[in-house]
Amino acid sequence: MLALTMGDPAGIGGELTVRLRGAGCPPFVALDDPSRLAAYAIAPIREVASVAQARAVWPNAIPVLPVPLAVPVIPGKPDPRNASAVIAAIERATRLALAGEVRGVVTNPISKATLYGAGFRFPGHTEFLAALTGTPLPVMMLCSPFLRVVPVTVHVSLREAIASLTAERIVAITRVTHTSLRKYFGVASPRLAIAGLNPHAGESGAFGDEETRIIAPAIATLRDHGMDARGPFPPDTLFTPDARATYDAAICMYHDQALIPLKTLDRDHGVNVTLGLPIIRTSPDHGTAFDIAGHGTASPASLRAALDLAQAMSEDAP
DSSP: OEEEEOOOTTSSHHHHHTTOSSTTOOOEEEEEOHHHHHTTOSSOEEEOSSHHHHHHHTTTSEEEEEOOOSSOOBTTBOOGGGHHHHHHHHHHHHHHHHTTSSSOEEOOOOOHHHHHHTTOOSSSHHHHHHHHHTOSOOEEEEEETTEEEEESSOSSOHHHHHHHOOHHHHHHHHHHHHHHHHHHSOOSSOEEEEEOSSGGGGTTTTTOSHIIIIIHHHHHHHHHTTOEEEEEEOGGGTTSHHHHTTOSEEEESSHHHHHHHHHHHHGGGOEEEEESSSSOEEEESSOOOTTTTTSSOOOOHHHHHHHHHHHHHHHHOO
16 A cells, blocks of 8 residues: 655645546555545545555545644645645655555645745755655656656756766766666666766767766766666757667756656656655656646546556565
């Protein structure tokens, strides 16, 4: 069984959660406010006191470990007064995973701005989960049936991303990716494509020297460690169908270099995976979608894909 957090209660997470029972969906227990889920009236909701009770309830109803909200929810209008419940759901799900009571954690989208207003001090889910689990280097992977991408730098400005790029960081991120592909994705010998930073991968230094000064030495180190790492490749041709057939994951230098091709190719089934943690964590590759919250039009495809992937990862792990 998986643990599914509430995300921002004013977003689409709740309405997607109640639409996921049955149809071969991996069993999950929701960490949420039972009354707000019951308000959607789409599926039976059953409050439980433990994961063991949750297993007995599924699939006849959606089991919910209660995390009470401070104030009633208005779809599309996030309220910082509910931030403590959002955080508590993540913390409790993480504890359950660390204790081995659940196979992994799937997180509904949060509103970082809302949490920041309530004193949340982490850039996002990834960094918060790293702190909760004592993980020194969490790695974000976005994946779909078409592509897996890993950004070396994540939630920082583009200027800061370039300034913080080092060969050591590229090597460390790629090593975690390599290990995780073998452990959780069944890739015995991962093929890793390393993107350049500049147009045309620097054009032999004409458009920037990061490729020769930082990225190429990192690739050499990875190859010395026995990894099939190649590049640096020009980013504008790295994601064509022919190119994608040659690697198992692309290591990208900054956030949008990785996420734009992933979301363009398959936004509906994209999944965010945090590698390097002692637990499995996935999340749908979309946000809170406040603009359509409560309308009943949001697609559950990405959340379902996140549940399916977390289940599959837990089965592949030794």
